[in-house]
Amino acid sequence: MKQSAAKLFHSLTRRFGNRVLRYRPSLVIGVELLLIFAANLTAFALRFDGSIPRGYRRIMWDFVPAVLLIYGIGLWLFGIQRGLWRYVDLRDLWRILLAALSSSAVFYGVIHKLGGVAQYPRSVIILTGLLTALYLAGIRLAVRGFREWIQIFDPSARRVLIVGAGHAGELLVRDMLYDANYHCCPVGFVDDDPIKRKMTIHGIPVVGVIADIKKAAERLKVDEIIVAIPSGSAMVKQKILAASEGCSVPIKTLPDIKQLLGDPVSLQQVRPMSVDDLLKREPIKTDFHELSPHIGGKTFLVTGAGGSIGSELCRQIAQYKPQAVVLFERYENTLHSLLLELHTAFPTVKIVPVIGDVTVPDRVAEVFRQTIPDIVFHAAAHKHVPLMELNPKEAIRNNILGTRVVAEAAVK
Template identity: 45%
Template sequence: MSDTLARIAALARPFHRLLALACQLGLVVLSNWLAFLLRFDGDVPYRAEEAFWLALPWLVAIRALTFVPFRLYESLWRYTSVYDLRAIAGGVGISSLAFFLFTQSPLGPAMYPRSVFVVDALLLILLLGGVRMGRRLSAELSRGKPEKRVLILGAGDAGELIVRDMKHNPSYHYQPVGFVDDDPAKQGHRIHGVPVLGTREDLSKILQRWRPDEVLLAIPHAEPGVVRSVVRSLEPFKIPIKTLPKLRDLLDGKLELSQIRSLAVEDLLARAPVGLDPIPVKHLVAGRRVLVTGAGGSIGSELCRQISRLKPASLVMFERYENSLHAIRTELEDAAQPFGMWPVIGDVTDRVRVREVMQEHQPEIVFHAAAHKHVPLMEENPCEAIKNNVRGTRLLAEAAEEAGVDRFILISTDKAVNPTSVMGASKRLSELVIQRQAIGSGTSFAVVRFGNVLASNGSVVPRFVEQIKRGG
């Protein structure tokens, strides 16, 4: 049966506007005749019936022409909204006024009951609006069973838009089970048929009763403190948390269901992550030979990505772990970079290998990001921290000066300030090595201290992300 209806719908689709026109004009005739029946209590006298038939062609023509500028033949009924109902009221009102003027002219019938004008207009608005709402209702009832039940935190404009999109787009298979909002004025009310179930204080009871599959944070302007509070409240339930883009991330100010994303660690931060402004750096890097040590690490790989966008003459990626080096190499090669790219396996503590690489590639700029940075591990392996972070920096700096490198930038850490750990102390010593190497050198040495790098390998952030994925 459903296949038969689908085939009929497919055959009728090219004639959609003609069918819509015929249906609406048929409702024009029906509403007018019903108005006569109501006016005369179901017993229409001969003279009134004669007036009906004489004026009917003119009525149909007037309404048909008037409906054109109101675009009543173009709208898709399954998406009927207040706009469509307003257009119906306007089209019926204007055409009723024009028809009234016609009946008062010499071309009109000798008599025409004036009450019919009002009753006819009201009936026609109800009929035209009713068939549209019926089509929309049937589309919603024919939707497949939703795959995910969603509880929405925030019954504001963003939440309303998302619920409307959920109901209009069955392909997403979302079913909103309710809203949670702290506004007392919204409690007990419904938005698009979806109830406001309570406030954040009632969140535990709501989750236990309604058992949603996901929670959607529909507050684009939510402060990080609010987001963290929600995450803590949901932690016992192990339920996935989704959110919407921040207002600063919306280019056109519009929200759509497709913009829903998983909660990210950036949403828990007290300020927006700071991005790189490439314009001042481009003059430094463009057209020059660059070497990055630790190129497979979190900082080193991101340096390679950023440098590749600045069009260097060549990029040498120095790394001792083949897997991470292969990963960044493949990523950059997929982007079809227009410069020479050299993945080099080596260890900064290997004096011979470092000098070979410097002499072969003759870099003009060196970013030294290779380092041991795991604080607990370095407490347990202090000798390796000193060997890699301090000795490796000294050997690389000496080789860079011998090779005539123009600029040498050491990537350090804020833990080198009044260090309280082996890792911090080793990075402070590496800074002192660079300061000593810079004395009387033709190479420009610099040190850059990084704070906590968002989502870097080995940091606490990936652990937070895993907790969020598990539902808090």
């Protein structure tokens, strides 16, 4: 039944959504005026216990235009009609209450002080303001709740289990529920924090601890797992991966916390978990402030720029306003991702992307001639020892020959 309702809603949305959006401003104003009238009528009914005397009924109808005009202008001045109902939050609700009570105060001043209409009940004015706020807030919350409910039962949505019920996980769920374009349905959290067990976040339950990932994924029939612990260490991510062993679904993760600074968590930042996320060593913290005078105004060339070490070098160097950072990398996908990241984080720094192999002397020499670097960081090396023990020729070619080629080009 619920899924049938969801299918019907999504079908109607696709068919009539654009038409409704075209007339949205007029529809919103019409609905708000109707709710103001309903609030005023309810206020009179409450004041007189459901039976409004004929004299007061005439007063009510005589002043309906004034009520709609004053309250309508009040809501317009506070910008209430501009808020998207699906994104309503506490700040919107506070503005609605303030707008409604301010309109009541203005209405009281106009009717009692300027108009001298003493018969108009003061209690009705107060109730009209409170009920207007209640109705306007209620319809917005109802629309938001209905959209979230429909999103959960969207038949085309991917069912997602989220690892980590902290701030990042909460923002991720909010993003899924707010934006139907992602076609994601959060079905549960797992988190080791005992306080969060059996609790809910935006109606999504915490179904267990990290060790329960496989069991929860099977029980909830999830389509993918997202790790929402951007500050988690490599050991934590190894634990998560071990607990997920045997799950035949993709495992994705949010970027490192440093990459999220200044950029809110969203589904657009979710990426597949990589080997770099599982490295046992934690990144070394280099004090680049001491090196700052040696970085500013110079051109840097970083080989292996798309790797875990090379990319971090590029991020650190770019903070201190170099003349240019040359990204030397043989894999176009990692180079492109790093290029976009650096352009976004450091728009004033010149970033030069270069595709090439450090074991090809002619290409390395060409890049050095074109960019004329002042300082070279050579990070283009295979670093996973067990893999290199199985592939010694490739290790020698890349790590030894490549280093020699770069060193000779730097000397020249």
